[in-house]
Amino acid sequence: MEALRIAELPACERPRERLFDGGPRGLATAELLAILLGSGQANGLSAIGLAQRLLRSLEGPGCDPLAHLRDISAAELMLQPGIGPARAASLLAALELGRRVFLAPPAPRPVVDSPQAVAAVLRAEMAFARQEQFAVLLLDIKNRLIAHRIVTLGTLDETLAHPREIFREAIRQAAAGIIVAHNHPSGITDPSAEDLRLTRQLLECARTLQIPVLDHVIVAQHSCTSLRRTTALWQS
Known part of the structure; x- marks a missing residue:
């Protein structure tokens, strides 16, 4: 059966629409990755298919794929069929941005008492x-x-x-x-x-x-x- 592109999925199943409707926390890891990978197909796989395959390739005994993804390099990403320089750059930029946001000190909250x-x-x-x-x-x-x-x-x-x-x-x-x-x-x-x-x-x-x-x-x-x-x- 031919894989569906994201644009052909029902609106409730599209990661981007689901993110806008319910926020990013309700999305699976593969769906978040699919948004970063963008639309279109590669090697017969949709962005969600590519994301799922990437996560499977990072699985290991007793190891969360996200732990591997955190330290992955551009060269490792581009070993994955369908992930070229543009998609690898998007993923690495998002990972680095997330790291910097996590490390940034929280903004001070003003006291509102008058x-x-x-x-x-x-x-x-x-x-x-x-x-x-x-x-x-x-x-x-x-x-x-x-x-x-x-x-x-x-x-x-x-x-x-x-x-x-x-x-x-x-x-x-x-x-x-x-x-x-x-x-x-x-x-x-x-x-x-x-x-x-x-x-x-x-x-x-x-x-x-x-x-x-x-x-x-x-x-x-x-x-x-x-x-x-x-x-x-x-x-x-």
């Missing part, structure tokens, strides 16, 4: 936006920033946010707590009735999910307002 710190994280994205944006800042147990996400965009004068989108990010990143924030393009940071209603809703969800909402900050070009400091919502 409305001003929230504004400092978001102002470049939000302060000059012409429409409202709603963001969630994901924090660890020491209030250090794990990541921040713009979860919704609104119209010129209104944003729509749903707790589902906000807490989905917190659960995915295993955040110990979150701060939510949005901008007011008008430059006036007084909370609206809708801002207060949404904050109450988020606080209720936070109690159920046990992921505390530490603040809701409204950001403008030159100012910011903390709803925790200016309302009694956290006391009720």
